[in-house]
Each structure stands twice: as structure tokens, then as C-alpha cells.
Amino acid sequence: MADYTYQTRRKMTEDWVAHVKEKAGHLSKNEKQLLPGAAYHSVAQAPQDWMRGLFDSGKYQKLSDLYRGELPGLVKACVPEKLTEEFYYALDQMNQFQMTAGWYRRSVRSDSYRPFVYQSVQLLWAYARLEFYGGSLADILTGRIDPEQYDHARTERWSYAEMLAAQIDRKEEATIQAVKDILLGEGNTLMISHKLIRGIVMSKNTELYEILGKFLLAARLQEGARQAVCETMDAGRPEAFLHLFGVIEENNLVRYSSVKRAVSTWIGIFDEKSAERITEKLVRLMGQCLRDDGFCREQLASNDSIAISCGLWAKGFYDAQQAVTEVLELIRHGTKNQKMTASYFNRSLQFGYLKQKAAKEAILSWPDDLELAACFLPSFMDNTYRCFTQLLEEKDGRSYLQLCDGKVRKPDNLPVTEIFENEKEARKVYILFRDMLSRIPKKGIDLNPCIFPWYRVTMTQSDIALRMCLIAWMLQDEAYLDEAARLIPIVGQGNTYGAARAAAARVLLYRPQTPARREVLFELLHNPEEYTMQSAYRLAEDMELAVGDYLIIEKNLKYKKGRAGVLALLRKQEPAALRESVGRLLETDSEECRMGALDLALQIKKEGPQEFAAVRPLLETLTGPTGREQVILGELLGTKSEAQDILNTPGFGLYDTTKEWLLPPVEVDEKQSVKLFAGGEDACIQILERLNSLIEEKNELEYKTAWGVEMLLGTKLDNCRWIHGDPEAEPLDALPFRELWEDFYRKEIKTEEMLLELYLYQKCRAQRNDYERNLELYRKVFGSGLLKKPPFKKLVQGLRYGAQAGTVIDTLFTQYVPAGLKARWGLKGTAKLLAVLEASNAFYECEEKRWNGEKECFTKRAAELPIFKEMRWWLSLADEGDWGSAFTLRFKLQEFYDKLRGKEVLRRYDRVRAGYLTLADYVDCYVKGIWDKDLFYKAVFTFLSLKSLIGPASTVEQKGAVSSRDARIGELNAFFGQGVILPVDGKYHFDQIGDEVPAMKLAHEIYQEAVPLILKVELKRGGAGDPILRIRIIDSGDLWHRCDDSDSDCAWERDITAQFRLLFKYNRAESRFKPSAQGVPAKAGGDGRRLEKSPEGNGYHKEAAGGAGHVCAAVDSSFGGIFESAGIPERLLLFYGPHRGTAG
Structure with missing residues (x-):
């Protein structure tokens, strides 16, 4: 059902969100926050915290009571009236299900509904989706609804599992029959999904347990479907898991790799790489622990890590709180190995309020044991970094924290009771951490292996320091804050990513009130970690700096890191103070500091000649300047500036900027564009439907993908082999059933022209919204007569095997359509497009909702529309006879959009859109003698940059054997063309290339002309x-x-x-x-x-x-x-x- 596109599904999602909001009417603040939004699969954190707080306070014991008491309007807006009681029933069954998720989940449950707040909102939205689709759940499961809605339901995340379980429990016969049909029907493996299996195991229906067990045993079952069952069977009720677990035990299904991985996930004592260690013996041990409480207690009393892990898992399987109680017992009275094994289980609980309880107990009870602390520390204050970022984030839900260069914001306070019982306990833990920090080796604690051969535990000074920083902020004790601030440089040491250090700095060093913290902040201005250095600059920039502060900031100039920020801060001084800074820096022994002074002087000369007159005497007193200083002094004290003269010369003296463009003539009859789509859309639709029918007929054909997965054609059509790097392979060799597709081409498509037309029809179907919004432009380019019809008007949707059909058409197109035919279409179509393009139709407006609900408006180019984009790309395939026409068309299209740059609106994170010619095209135009050097340079400076030239031009100056790394292959291809310069025996020998590559001479000339010019400017620029x-x-x-x-x-x-x-x-x-x-x-x-x-x-x-x-x-x-x-x-x-x- 992937025939529909991201855009069509996104539009349906937006329609659904709008539909719910329209129904909602007047809601409370909390209800409004829980309505589905643009990121409809993501639930806002604030209302979740509010709901959990209601459980913590004891006001509500059940989810249904909370929704009835606090969110009645929201329920009315989202849940169909006749299904309201079913919804409340589904909510109250949630505490029977597993409360963890992901690869590192463990099979644990709890009586509390607190862990299921997020899932409850997802279920609410699932009912809202059901109401929007307008059919029953049974209709949707079996595809008896509108095809586009069916595609949306199957493709876009829809958490209907709890709804399915509720309907099964409430004896909805149509739903139960639909599930049976899917499990027992032939060729229905496509319908098996994790959500369907979750719904079964969440229900109380033992008959469906039996059917699912038989399904698991079915010989015809693919490994992927078996894995889906095993990965999901622990998500529901204990009874369902025990039944399916019994099937695995009795039939030794652990011999299958998918079952091994699933068991490894449930028990958690093996990782993905060591799942082969899962044996039948272990499975039986797990089963006995689940069924025999006395046996389970025996395992907990042993000193065997696997036995202890099985025992804790079995306890948590029924009640996570009971498992934590057992962990606490082991911490207080167990052997060291028992304690460490308990830490392994505790770490995987996922719920901070549970695992932190045990971890804090271990740290407070055994503060002298660093190894034990290392085992439990990952479970204690494990979200410290997230706490720091939350303290800094705006609370509007529409922005995100930019640690590197984002604006400075006053951090929020964090009560100690968020983590500790009271302030006394917080201080006690802080002091314990301080003691640990003094005893931990500089390289940290590294237990490898720890408990199990595959498990490793580390504890670094950074781990301790970060937690101390957060506790100090919670306590708001000035002495603690000063002490913790000095630890900021330790945070993140040894890590390539230092965001935690930057976050801690932004919190503890916001407008620092004490000299100690100000000194730390100014030291961070040259911190080697980029985010920290930038954050320090932003924090200092936000401050009211005193004279003494500038004296400290100056000292940072002896370091290379952070110089730009330090210079920017120093330039904030009043002119007199800035002159004093220059004088002090010139008197230092550090060349870097003196260079900093010269950089400041350059800026003063540029911005205020009058102020520079007062600085000039200071510069003349500099004795014994080094080579670098001589260069900048010459620029400062000379009457003329050679570098500035170069910059002020049009074209930097490299080319004549006034020379007019000289282009090859366009020898194409643009009127021929109306004859391109001769086959017609009816033929395209007929071929496409026949291909869809063929795939439906053959949907149970099996093949193995290139990465070894057994697959049905009806499920997906993927590569069966990799052909990249095989010069003998053809595009069709990558697909399974090659003969089938070749036969279809011969009998149904028949010609290259029809295949090309069908390919473009597919492109228009994939971007239907953009195509249909611009039909008038398509009429102008391809239409004839009075009606001027566009190429296509009926873009069929809803083909069941549209994705597979698209893959076949794309591959046939690559296999059979020659470059010459593509180029001819490109020439005719682009020539006519240029003839009708004007400012009014060059762009079309678009709107997108971002993740935070904001609407973003931007423009897209008409030249990037389907058909036009492909034809423009095909121009690059033109042969020598049509090269000039193709070049000129692309040049004119590029020039057209370059003149309209002011009207183009880019998305927030988009870069300026590239042109339609490459550097290699300009090189070709010069080599062919069409352009002289002036026009070549003019094109580069107009549409590209000098940088694009200097890279390849200087690369080929290397002599001897040059490695691929030093050859910069991407730059070579950009200049000379793809694959023109090739290695010999793995090495490049640029000095051995002669006239056989005409562009090489141009590269050497560019180097001789441009590099001296650059050096004359850049060696005199200074550090700013x-x-x-x-x-x-x-x-x-x-x-x-x-x-x-x-x-x-x-x-x-x-x-x-x-x-x-x-x-x-x-x-x-x-x-x-x-x-x-x-x-x-x-x-x-x-x-x-x-x-x-x-x-x-x-x-x-x-x-x-x-x-x-x-x-x-x-x-x-x-x-x-x-x-x-x-x-x-x-x-x-x-x-x-x-x-x-x-x-x-």
C-alpha cells in the first residue's frame, strides 16, 4: 500500500488533526495540550507530568477515573460516543501489560497506572483516528474501507493494540473473526503486524492464544513473521506470555535466531551480539522461575549471576515493585556479586523513580566501594544532562535549545525533592560524590567485563562532576555553586561530544555573581570543546563586563581556540579602554597576544580612522616584530594597502567583469514539445494496472533479498543482489524474477518511448499535489490547440502493489531507455519551459507544519516540478552535436533563477539552491574554445565561488604518487568530470597527465593566477x-x-x-x-x-x-x-x- 506518498499521507494526517480540533470546541488548558498535533505521535511532556502528578498525589487510582474526572471534553472530542465505555475499559486493563519498551526493555509489570500515561494518550488518539476513518476496526484490519484511508492506517503510526484487545474481550465478533482470518488465511502474512499481535496478547481470549501459538509453529512461516510474534508476545498479559512461552519450551523453538534474540530481550542478560548463548537450558530455567515461586527464591539466594538475573526477571514479570524490593534486599544483605548482579537488572527498569530508589540506597549504604558505585551510578541521576537542558529550554514548546550559539536564557530552578527526600539528603550525596571524586583515578573506573562477559561498566570523573553540578544548582548554595563551577572543565572529558559541559556552563555560569564563577567562565572562552567555548562567549556577551573582567579576558588571546570570540568581547570596550588593551597586549612576551593586539588595531583602522590615530604610536613602539607581525604591521602602518587594493578591484583583477556572455546557439524547435506525450495517459494507466495485476497474481513468489532476508513479492520488491561495482551487471540483475519483468516490457510496454512516458507518469503520481497545483504551466509547455491539455489529468492512486510496480518501472527505465532519447526529450521540453517561464510562474508557494506546530511558508521552483526536473537533468546526457544547445538551455535557466533570488523563500534550514550547471560544465565550455578565461572566471564568480576552483587546482599540483585521501576525489570529479581522472594501482599521478586531459592545463593556469592573489590578501588579514x-x-x-x-x-x-x-x-x-x-x-x-x-x-x-x-x-x-x-x-x-x- 506504499503507492501513496508522504505528501498524501501528511495531508490526511493534517485533515484528521483539524477534524479533531473542530470537534473539540471549548476545552480546558490541559485538554487542549493533549489534542493531537503536527507531530501527532509525540505527546507533550507537561500534560503527562500533570497526569502522573495526579496519581502521585493519590487523587486517582485508575486511568478511567482520571479521564472521566479531568478530561471529559477531550474524550468526547476523540472517542466515538458508542465506544466510550470500551475506551474506559481499555484504559483500566493497561496495568496488566508490560510497562517497558525497546531493545533494552525487561518484561516487568506494575499495579500502578502511572507508567501508562503516555500509552493512554496514544490510545485516545487511536480512537480519534478510528472515528475519522469512518469504519469499524474490523473493516480497517481487513481493508474494507477507502484505499487511501487503508494505506494511511497501515503506514502512519496508529496505536490500536489496546483497542483491539478491548473489542476482543467485549466479544466483538466481527473483530475476532477478522483476526482469525488474518492469522489463518492464505497469503495474509502481509497483514501480520506488531500491533495486531500486541492486541491478541493484551486480550483475555485463550482461543486466540492457541491460534497464535499454532501460527508461531507453522512451517510456512517466514523468519520475519516469527520474529514479530516473539518480539511482541511479552507486551500483553502474563497468561498470554506463559502460553506462548510454553510453545517455545515444548518445541525447542530457541533454535531459531529470531527466538534467541527475543529471549535475550526479555531476560536482558545477553546482548544482541551474544544472543547465541541463549540455550534450551536457560529457557527452562526462566520458565520454572515464572511458575514456581519457591524455586525463584532459591535462585535469588544463590551467587550465580544468571540464576539471580532469572529470579529478578521473574519477580518483575509480575510486579516491578516486588523486584525492586528484592534488589534492595540484595543491596543491604547480599554478597558483592549479588549486589553487582542486582545493579544490572536495576539499570534496565526504564522508570527512574523505581531504579533510582535502589541506586541511591546502594550509593548511600556503600560509599567506600567505588566499583559498586560504578555499577549503580548509571541508574542514579541518569538523566542529568536532560535536566540541565530542560532548565534552559523555553517553555512555549515551539523552540529547542541550541547549546552552541543559541541565545542566553536564565535557567529555571529545580527543587531538591525532584530527586531527593529533602535538602539534608541532597547535601549528603553531594559530599559523598566529592569524596568519590577525590578517590577515583584520573582515567576512571573501568570494569570490563563486569558480571557477564559482554557487559562493561565505567565511571569517570566527568560522571561524578556532572551530578555534583546539578545538585549544587538544586541547593542554590553559593559555596557549592563555586565549587561545582570549577568542575565544569572536567565534565565531558574523554568524550568527543561535549554538550553536557556546555549545558552545565549555561546553568551554573549564567550572570555569575562571585569572582570564582566569573573566572571559570572567562577560562572557558578558550575551552577546546566547541559547544562550551561558544556557550562561554554567549554568556560573557550577555554580561555587564567590568574593567577587571577585560583584563582577564585578554589573557585568552595566548590560546588559538576561541580567539574570534575573545576579540569580539574586547571590541565592546570604549575607545580609550580598547587602546589600553592594545597597549598591554603589545607589551606581552606572547606572540599570540601581540597578534591579538594587531587584530584589534586592524578593526579599529577599518571602523574608526580617528581612533586609529591614537593607536598608531603604540604600534610604532613594537620592537623586534616577528615575520607574522611584520606582515600585519606593514598593512597597518603603510600608506597603501596592497590587499585592500586587490579586494577593491573588480573581479580582483582576474577577469574583465564587463565582458558579455557568449553562448552557443540553441538549435532546438521548442514547438516539438507538444508531440512528446504521444502514448497518452490512458495507455500509461492501462499498463500500470496490468503490472499491478501481475504482481497481485504472483504475490506469493518468494525470494531472498541482497542482505539475506526471505521475502514475498507481495510484501516488498527489493534488491536480490548488489550490482554496484560489477561492470558486467545490468540494472535488471538487481531485481528478483528478471524474466518476469522482461516479458512484461516486451508484451505490454513494447517501446522505449512508451516506457519513458510511463516513467514520467509515475513521477507525477508520486508528486500529485505539486503537479496538480501547476497544471496551467504544464498546459503552456506541452499543450496544443485551444484546450491545451496537460500531459496527464488522471493520476490513479490506491494500487495495492503500487510500490512494487514503481520499482519495476524505474528499473526497466534504467535498463532500456537510452541516453539519446532522454536528451532529446530534455532539449524539447526545457526549451519550451524557458519560453513560457516568467516571474509570475517561476515559483509556487508551499506550506509545511514543523514538529512544534509552527507553519513554515517557502517557495519551490517550477523547474523542479516533476517532468521538468527530469528533463533538465537529461540535458547533461546530450551528445557532442547537442552539447551547445543543452549547455545554453541550462545556462539560461540558471541565469533566470539567479536574477530572481530575491523572490525565492527557502525553508529555515535549507541552503541556497544550486544552479543547473556544474564547474565541469564551465571547464568544458572553456576547453571547447567557446569561452575565454575572462568568461570562465566570470561564471565561477557569478554562480559558484573561487573556493570551488582552488581545491581541485591546488590538488593537482601535488607531485609523485598521491593517495586517494590527498587526491580529494570529489573535487577532481567536480572540475574534470566524473571519472576523468583515475588512479593507477591505487595512486594518482597528476604530474604524468598531459594533453590527453585538456582541462589539466587550465587547472595549472588557475593555480598560478589565483593562489598568489589569495596569499597577498590572506597573509595580511590578521586573526579576524x-x-x-x-x-x-x-x-x-x-x-x-x-x-x-x-x-x-x-x-x-x-x-x-x-x-x-x-x-x-x-x-x-x-x-x-x-x-x-x-x-x-x-x-x-x-x-x-x-x-x-x-x-x-x-x-x-x-x-x-x-x-x-x-x-x-x-x-x-x-x-x-x-x-x-x-x-x-x-x-x-x-x-x-x-x-x-x-x-x-
Whole structure:
């Protein structure tokens, strides 16, 4: 039933939500919050907490009482009147079911209804969906409703299991018969779903238990269906589970992998990778624990971890609270192994109020045992990070926290009673954690294995510190807050993702009132973790900073991390104070601090020439500047700015910006577009329906997917083999039953033209809403005569096997339709589209509801509509004779939309939409002699960016054998075209490519022209400004400098901005040196020889082993002067030349 699309289902969902809200009328605040919304499968947290609070207070004991007493209007709006009592019955049965979910669930139950609040709302919405569909549950299960509604019910999440169980219990014969028909009917495995099985095991109907047990044993059953039963059978009543568990025991079904995985999930003492350890012996042990309470107690008294786990699982199977009582008993009186085994069970309970009770008992009872604390800590305050983010989130439910650069918000308070009995207990735990932190090794506690061979437990200083931070915030004790703030740098240590550190900083360091916390905040401005550093900047930016604060902030400039933020904060000072900062920084011994001062001076010069006049004397006092400082000082104190002159020159001096475009003529008759769809939509519909009928006839054909899953054709049509990388394979080889589809093509479709038309018909069906909204444009492009009909008017929906049919058509299209035919259609259709496109029809408006219910309005391009999008893509397949026409059509389409950029509205997180030509297309236009260098550069700067050129152009300057990593294959393909540059024996040899690749000469020319220009600007920019290009190679004659964006402790780093690094990195084939006129010893990795100024003064040479050196680079070559002016001799350089076997 996947023939319907995401858009059609989304529209039906929105209609349903609107229907419920229309019926609702006047509701209370809490009732309104529980109405279904845009994210209809997600229930708002606030009303759930309110409902749980009503149970905690003792006001209600049953869910039905709560809904009757507090939510009567909501029930009336969602539940059909005749099913109201059935709904209340279903609510009150929930505490008979398992209360956990997911792979790490355990089969546990509870008398309380508190754990079922979420499920109760899902059930309410399920009844609302039933009322919207307008049929009975039996009708929906058997497909006797509108096909589109049937598709929606089966595809969009619908939690009807409890409803099904209630109807079975209440003797709804039609529903019971529908379930029997599905289980016992032939070819009905498609209808088996987790929700259906859940409904059966949640009911009291022993006859259906029997049928489900037989279904489980059926020889014809696929492994997937067997897995569905086993994964779900623990979700309902104990009686249902015991019956099906007995079937597994009696027939040794544990030999099947799906049963092993299910047993592993129920008992939880094996993970997915070790499910093979599940044996018949273990299954019988589990069964006996369930049926014999005395035997179960014997297992709990043993010191065998598996036996203890089985005993705790059996107790929790009937009552989770009883299982926790047993865990507490083991904590107080058990052996260490019993305690640790109990921690394993406790961790999997999923409900914090249960597992935290036992974990807190263990930590308070045995504070000196770090290993035991490590076992129980994951169950105690395990949602600390979530607590921090909740304290920071807006309460409107329409926004989410952005730790990296989101706005600063005052954190909420959190009462100690949320976690602890009282303030005294909270302080006691804080002090215990402080003691643990002092005793825990820096590398933490790592128990591997722990209890079981597959289980590992770790406890780090970060785990303790994070919890201490939250307790300190709860207590609001200034001394504790100061102490906890100093622990923030510890939080998240050892983790690649440091959001917890940033969250703790945003809470504890919000407008800090004490010097200790202010000092911690300013230290975090250079924290290596990005989120923390950005959060510290936002927090400091939000503060009223004093003179003393700026003095502390200045010190951060000696670090590379966070410089941009520190400089931005310092620039907030008054002019006089800023001048003093510059003066202080210039007097320090740190080159990075002095560079910071120069960066500030650059900004002052740019924004306030008058203020710069007062700063200039300070700059003139700087003595003995380094190479880097000389470059920036020259820019600051010089009368002319070479870098600024380049930036002010149109086209940066690379090309003539006034030159008009020169395009190949379009040799296409646009009037031919009306003849394209000659087959007609009736033929498309007839073929599609026949293909659907063929698949229905063959729906029980079995095959094995490419990943080894047994599948029926009627269930899904998927790949039966991978053909990627096999040059002999054809598209149809990927599908099962190739002969069937080939025969259908020959007998029914017959021609390539008809197949192409059918393919486009499918595209329009898939995007029906967009297509039908723009019929007028389709009429203008493809219509003829007075009526000007669009290509298609009847887009059939509801084909039972539409998804499989779509897969067949797509594969046949790839197999049989040649590139030339696609290109011809693309030329004719796009030419006519360009002829009728204008500002009024270039875009069409769209609206989407976001996850939080907000409506987002944006535009889509008409050129991206079905048919137009495909035809535009087919232009890239044009042969040499039509290349010019195809290029010009794409260019004009791109130019058309580029001129309308101001009218295009993007979605919030969309980037600017790409053009319709690639860099490789522009390269081709130049190589073919149509464009000169001016037009080539103009196209790149107009539609792309200089960065897109510099990457590939500098990549191919690498000499010798270059690895795939250093070759940057994506950049090569973007410039030269897909697969034009290929490796030899796994390596790329760019220096061996000649005239056989004409574009290579262009790449070298771009490098020689553009890179010197970039260096003249960027080496004088300083540490402020926008991110700039990354140049892979800087070449001065035979002297090569390899630039990489990877970190290395033996690299020279030039921090142009916080996001730009130019790195010169050492490797085996290359020695790195610090050249000077006198020569200095080579650094690590070198051989101790010197790089010396050549006697001729035209470069540097390396002293050879026998004393003879040879020239490596000429200063007056293309980059020599730049290196000299930029102070490069003061930096570490890489040496690479043709003589690396001897002296280099």
C-alpha cells in the first residue's frame, strides 16, 4: 500500500488533526495540550507530568477515573460516543501489560497506572483516528474501507493494540473473526503486524492464544513473521506470555535466531551480539522461575549471576515493585556479586523513580566501594544532562535549545525533592560524590567485563562532576555553586561530544555573581570543546563586563581556540579602554597576544580612522616584530594597502567583469514539445494496472533479498543482489524474477518511448499535489490547440502493489531507455519551459507544519516540478552535436533563477539552491574554445565561488604518487568530470597527465593566477574576518608546502581566523625546515642538515651529505616574493623536490 506518498499521507494526517480540533470546541488548558498535533505521535511532556502528578498525589487510582474526572471534553472530542465505555475499559486493563519498551526493555509489570500515561494518550488518539476513518476496526484490519484511508492506517503510526484487545474481550465478533482470518488465511502474512499481535496478547481470549501459538509453529512461516510474534508476545498479559512461552519450551523453538534474540530481550542478560548463548537450558530455567515461586527464591539466594538475573526477571514479570524490593534486599544483605548482579537488572527498569530508589540506597549504604558505585551510578541521576537542558529550554514548546550559539536564557530552578527526600539528603550525596571524586583515578573506573562477559561498566570523573553540578544548582548554595563551577572543565572529558559541559556552563555560569564563577567562565572562552567555548562567549556577551573582567579576558588571546570570540568581547570596550588593551597586549612576551593586539588595531583602522590615530604610536613602539607581525604591521602602518587594493578591484583583477556572455546557439524547435506525450495517459494507466495485476497474481513468489532476508513479492520488491561495482551487471540483475519483468516490457510496454512516458507518469503520481497545483504551466509547455491539455489529468492512486510496480518501472527505465532519447526529450521540453517561464510562474508557494506546530511558508521552483526536473537533468546526457544547445538551455535557466533570488523563500534550514550547471560544465565550455578565461572566471564568480576552483587546482599540483585521501576525489570529479581522472594501482599521478586531459592545463593556469592573489590578501588579514579558502599546496619552484586541515603537533599553524588553518605538515617523503640567511638545524624528522640561502641569492638550498647543496627554490619565482613579504622564512616549511633520494 506504499503507492501513496508522504505528501498524501501528511495531508490526511493534517485533515484528521483539524477534524479533531473542530470537534473539540471549548476545552480546558490541559485538554487542549493533549489534542493531537503536527507531530501527532509525540505527546507533550507537561500534560503527562500533570497526569502522573495526579496519581502521585493519590487523587486517582485508575486511568478511567482520571479521564472521566479531568478530561471529559477531550474524550468526547476523540472517542466515538458508542465506544466510550470500551475506551474506559481499555484504559483500566493497561496495568496488566508490560510497562517497558525497546531493545533494552525487561518484561516487568506494575499495579500502578502511572507508567501508562503516555500509552493512554496514544490510545485516545487511536480512537480519534478510528472515528475519522469512518469504519469499524474490523473493516480497517481487513481493508474494507477507502484505499487511501487503508494505506494511511497501515503506514502512519496508529496505536490500536489496546483497542483491539478491548473489542476482543467485549466479544466483538466481527473483530475476532477478522483476526482469525488474518492469522489463518492464505497469503495474509502481509497483514501480520506488531500491533495486531500486541492486541491478541493484551486480550483475555485463550482461543486466540492457541491460534497464535499454532501460527508461531507453522512451517510456512517466514523468519520475519516469527520474529514479530516473539518480539511482541511479552507486551500483553502474563497468561498470554506463559502460553506462548510454553510453545517455545515444548518445541525447542530457541533454535531459531529470531527466538534467541527475543529471549535475550526479555531476560536482558545477553546482548544482541551474544544472543547465541541463549540455550534450551536457560529457557527452562526462566520458565520454572515464572511458575514456581519457591524455586525463584532459591535462585535469588544463590551467587550465580544468571540464576539471580532469572529470579529478578521473574519477580518483575509480575510486579516491578516486588523486584525492586528484592534488589534492595540484595543491596543491604547480599554478597558483592549479588549486589553487582542486582545493579544490572536495576539499570534496565526504564522508570527512574523505581531504579533510582535502589541506586541511591546502594550509593548511600556503600560509599567506600567505588566499583559498586560504578555499577549503580548509571541508574542514579541518569538523566542529568536532560535536566540541565530542560532548565534552559523555553517553555512555549515551539523552540529547542541550541547549546552552541543559541541565545542566553536564565535557567529555571529545580527543587531538591525532584530527586531527593529533602535538602539534608541532597547535601549528603553531594559530599559523598566529592569524596568519590577525590578517590577515583584520573582515567576512571573501568570494569570490563563486569558480571557477564559482554557487559562493561565505567565511571569517570566527568560522571561524578556532572551530578555534583546539578545538585549544587538544586541547593542554590553559593559555596557549592563555586565549587561545582570549577568542575565544569572536567565534565565531558574523554568524550568527543561535549554538550553536557556546555549545558552545565549555561546553568551554573549564567550572570555569575562571585569572582570564582566569573573566572571559570572567562577560562572557558578558550575551552577546546566547541559547544562550551561558544556557550562561554554567549554568556560573557550577555554580561555587564567590568574593567577587571577585560583584563582577564585578554589573557585568552595566548590560546588559538576561541580567539574570534575573545576579540569580539574586547571590541565592546570604549575607545580609550580598547587602546589600553592594545597597549598591554603589545607589551606581552606572547606572540599570540601581540597578534591579538594587531587584530584589534586592524578593526579599529577599518571602523574608526580617528581612533586609529591614537593607536598608531603604540604600534610604532613594537620592537623586534616577528615575520607574522611584520606582515600585519606593514598593512597597518603603510600608506597603501596592497590587499585592500586587490579586494577593491573588480573581479580582483582576474577577469574583465564587463565582458558579455557568449553562448552557443540553441538549435532546438521548442514547438516539438507538444508531440512528446504521444502514448497518452490512458495507455500509461492501462499498463500500470496490468503490472499491478501481475504482481497481485504472483504475490506469493518468494525470494531472498541482497542482505539475506526471505521475502514475498507481495510484501516488498527489493534488491536480490548488489550490482554496484560489477561492470558486467545490468540494472535488471538487481531485481528478483528478471524474466518476469522482461516479458512484461516486451508484451505490454513494447517501446522505449512508451516506457519513458510511463516513467514520467509515475513521477507525477508520486508528486500529485505539486503537479496538480501547476497544471496551467504544464498546459503552456506541452499543450496544443485551444484546450491545451496537460500531459496527464488522471493520476490513479490506491494500487495495492503500487510500490512494487514503481520499482519495476524505474528499473526497466534504467535498463532500456537510452541516453539519446532522454536528451532529446530534455532539449524539447526545457526549451519550451524557458519560453513560457516568467516571474509570475517561476515559483509556487508551499506550506509545511514543523514538529512544534509552527507553519513554515517557502517557495519551490517550477523547474523542479516533476517532468521538468527530469528533463533538465537529461540535458547533461546530450551528445557532442547537442552539447551547445543543452549547455545554453541550462545556462539560461540558471541565469533566470539567479536574477530572481530575491523572490525565492527557502525553508529555515535549507541552503541556497544550486544552479543547473556544474564547474565541469564551465571547464568544458572553456576547453571547447567557446569561452575565454575572462568568461570562465566570470561564471565561477557569478554562480559558484573561487573556493570551488582552488581545491581541485591546488590538488593537482601535488607531485609523485598521491593517495586517494590527498587526491580529494570529489573535487577532481567536480572540475574534470566524473571519472576523468583515475588512479593507477591505487595512486594518482597528476604530474604524468598531459594533453590527453585538456582541462589539466587550465587547472595549472588557475593555480598560478589565483593562489598568489589569495596569499597577498590572506597573509595580511590578521586573526579576524571571515573564513577563507584552504589551499592544498603552495609551490615555489621545487619547494612544496603541503596544506592540510588535519591537526598535527609538528605543524606550523597560521591562524587566519578561528576556522582557518594553513598547516605545513611533515611526512616521510618530505623534510621540514626553518630557513634563514644563516641556516638552522633541521627539525624533528630531518637529518640535521641545514637549509641555507644560496650563494647566488636566488633561493635556498639544503646542505648535502657531502657538503654540496643544490638550489631548491628561486625567490623571484611565482611565489618567492610573497613568501619574503609575508615573513615565511620565520615559519616552518616543508621541503620537497626532485632530489629527495639524495639531498632532498
